[in-house]
Structures are given as structure tokens and as C-alpha cells.
Amino acid sequence: MSRRYRINGFPSRFQMKYYTLNYRALREDGFACYRTDTAELVFTLRGCCMVDVFDIGPCRHIAYLDFDMQKDVMLSYAFGSPLIGLPFTPQMRRAFSRLISPFKDLRSGHDVGLYIEKAYRNKAEKKIWNLDVILLAIVFEIAYEHGIQSFTIKPTGDRATYYRRKFGAQTLPTTATELILSIDLGVCRKNLKNIQILESGAKEHFFRIKGVA
Numbered sequence: 001m002s003r004r005y006r007i008n009g010f011p012s013r014f015q016m017k018y019y020t021l022n023y024r025a026l027r028e029d030g031f032a033c034y035r036t037d038t039a040e041l042v043f044t045l046r047g048c049c050m051v052d053v054f055d056i057g058p059c060r061h062i063a064y065l066d067f068d069m070q071k072d073v074m075l076s077y078a079f080g081s082p083l084i085g086l087p088f089t090p091q092m093r094r095a096f097s098r099l100i101s102p103f104k105d106l107r108s109g110h111d112v113g114l115y116i117e118k119a120y121r122n123k124a125e126k127k128i129w130n131l132d133v134i135l136l137a138i139v140f141e142i143a144y145e146h147g148i149q150s151f152t153i154k155p156t157g158d159r160a161t162y163y164r165r166k167f168g169a170q171t172l173p174t175t176a177t178e179l180i181l182s183i184d185l186g187v188c189r190k191n192l193k194n195i196q197i198l199e200s201g202a203k204e205h206f207f208r209i210k211g212v213a
Contacts, residue, residue: 015212015213016210016211016212016213017037017211017212017213018208018209018210018211019034019035019208019211020034020206020207020208021034021043021134021209022205022206023141023205023206023207024203024205024206026043026044026045026138027045027142027145027205029089029092030044030045030046030088030089030091030092031045031089031091031092031095031096034134036127036128036211037212037213038126039056039057039126039127039128040055040057041053041054041055041056041062041128042054042056042096042099043134043138044088044089044092045089045138045142046086046087046088046089047086048142048146049066049067049068049069049086050064050065050066050086051064051066051135051138051139052064053116053120053135054099054100055120055126056096056099060117061106062116062117062119063106063115063116063117063120063131063135064105064106064107064114064115065113065135065136065138065139066107066114067113067139069142069143069146088100112156113156114132114136116131116132116135127211127212128211129194129210129212130194130195130209130210133166133192133193133194133195133209134195134207134209136167137189137192137195137197139151140183140185140188140189140192141189141205143185144185144186144189148185149185149186150183150185151182151183151185151188152172152181152182152183153169153180153181153182153183154178154180154181155179160179160181163181163183166193167188167192168183168184168187168188168191169181170182170183170184194210195207195208195209195210196208
């Protein structure tokens, strides 16, 4: 049931509501639909290292997250790797060929590993809440299923505070000039703000995501 809630201490005209993303379908088929009251999105996964999000209505690529499983899982600047050219799965191409042909990749205009179009961020016009946390939750689950306990991040710009606040990231000891953070997946994945992980056997694995109606 929806209910009124507050944003930053002020009454909101929105109503809180929960939406569902089928994580297991994303892993097995390479895509999963995510429907809210304001949009219908498609999450895609390529090679356990590239997550893309599309808005079906306008056929737009609206977000991505790239990470490197070959380096103890690293989320940082977009990396120049042959993995960037990975194809979408046959299931994805059959179901949503019009989304990816032609495909205007957001990565060509950005040098970061995680990017969301402004209209799809919290409090923006599309009313898609917690998209950043959904993307990271997907990657956390993939890493955890690969037996990785510590997720490593090289934050871009001033994003270190964001990762510490939302995911409990800790600074790793290093002699390098760059800042490196680590997230304990055993703790973090079960305590994500605004997302609950629902599991029931090998085939049932969903995210229950707080949003607005």
C-alpha cells in the first residue's frame, strides 16, 4: 500500500511504493524489465562486467555501469578493455532489437564507470528513484556470487563521501596518490538502503526497490 512520506523533512506530493527487478532473469537471459508508474526500463548485462539501462518509451540509453572482474572487481574510470565491445545476449537482441539498433552508447561522452542521465536521477523529472543503488546492487550480487567478499572502488571526483555514506565503504591503505575504497559485500548487500534482496532457491532472486508513484 502506498503512503505519504517526506523528502528532506518536507511533505512530498509523491507516494512511496515498491517495485521489483528480477535479478535472476538479468543473469540468465542478459536482460530484465523494470516497470514503475512513470517509465518502463530495461536493464541489460554483458559478460558480467557491463550493465546498461534503456528507457523503452523513447528508445534511449539512459545509464550504465562498467566494472572489471579481472582486478578483484574495480569500479572506477571507464577502462579501455576489449570487454567494451561485448555483444548483447541473443535473448536481449530478439526481445528489444529496436533499443540497440542503432545503439548510441553513453560511454562515448563520459570517462566514468558509473553514469546516469540527469532526468533519471533522484528528484528529477522522470521520477525514477534509487537507480544508482540498483546498478550497484546488481554488481554487488554478481561479485558475491563469484565468491568475492571485498568490492574495490576508485571514486571519481568527490564521490568518496557518497560511497562511505550509502555503502559503508572504507579507505584502503595505499602509498599511491589515488584514493581506493573497499566495500564489505557480506555486510553491505544485506543492508542496502531502499533495496531488499529476496531469495528463494537458485531460481528466485529479486530486488524489492523503494520508489515513488
